[in-house]
Amino acid sequence: MTRRRIDGSVLRLVCGACQTATVDFIFRGDVDYATEGLVSFTSVERDELVLAELPAGLDDASVERFLAELSARLGRDDLRYLRPDYRDNRLTYQCPQCGARELRPGRELSTAAYRRSGGVVTRV
Numbered sequence: 001m002t003r004r005r006i007d008g009s010v011l012r013l014v015c016g017a018c019q020t021a022t023v024d025f026i027f028r029g030d031v032d033y034a035t036e037g038l039v040s041f042t043s044v045e046r047d048e049l050v051l052a053e054l055p056a057g058l059d060d061a062s063v064e065r066f067l068a069e070l071s072a073r074l075g076r077d078d079l080r081y082l083r084p085d086y087r088d089n090r091l092t093y094q095c096p097q098c099g100a101r102e103l104r105p106g107r108e109l110s111t112a113a114y115r116r117s118g119g120v121v122t123r124v
């Protein structure tokens with residue numbers, strides 16, 4: 001399987017309830033299918049994003065199941081999926097630390113800038 005080129009940027013988020021900072025990856029493509037099936041997972045232990053591609057046939061609803069399998073395969077339990085939730089035309093995410101729907105988007109930066117600031121981007 002050839003690896004797709006991944007384009008996008010890193011979005012920093014802060015929880016309004018517990019103040020924990022986290023990150024998410026914003027996939028970008030010039031066509032819709034360029035980002036289809038791509039998911040990012042966030043570590044709750046370190047400043048790290050794990051980018052993965054859903055196996056063919058798995059849809060967005062299956063992401064948590066895929067994450068459980070991936071975590072077992074990698075021997076990790078620190079990865080979380082920030083599922084976007086549109087409510088009242090507002091984009092929110094649930095905080096991976098405290099569970100509050102209070103994650104607020106902050107600065108968006110390039111993958112290179114994120115790495116320079118000490119962040120890790122892992123492709124699996």
Ligand SMILES: [Zn+2]
Pocket residue numbers: 015016017018019020095096097098099100
């Ligand atoms: Zn929180």
